[in-house]
Amino acid sequence: MEKAATAVARTTIDSWLAETVWTKCPPLGEEEPLAPGGIAARTHGWLLLADTQGVADAFAALAATRGERCHLVRRGEAYAGAGPDGPYTVDPGSSDDFERLFAELDRDGEPFRGTVLHLWNLDRPALAGCDRQAVRDHAGPARTP
Secondary structure, eight states: OHHHHHSHHHHHTTOOOOOOOOOOOOOOOEEEEEHHHSSOOOSOOEEOOOOOHHHHHHHHHHHHHTOOOEEEEEESSSSSSTTTTTOEEOTTHHHHHHHHHHHHHHHTTSOOOOOOEEEEGOOOOOOGGHHHHHHHHOOOOOOOO
């Protein structure tokens, strides 16, 4: 520290140290903190890489009650665009499928600026009960044609 003190201003050295400070917050009250009115709606959408267990569907329903837009993307063998409020389908290993997906999401002239919520791994096989090929099939890198 002494050697550093000669080369650096004291205010700089003081900023290297941190002290934990707790701030008391008012109680949440009786209302549910995740209720539609509890949190302000986001101005951009969600891209949900949807699981088959229903977590993404539940999230999309909650977001819809808050006035937010969700795009569900399900795993499949080939690309399929979404119908009115329907899910997209992509082959997780196809970069072309993802390029088509984002091209469709950008069709209003502006790039998609939402948040991606990756839930496909919720469907992964239990590690103890699968072989290497099952893990590779589920988590393999994207391939290009």
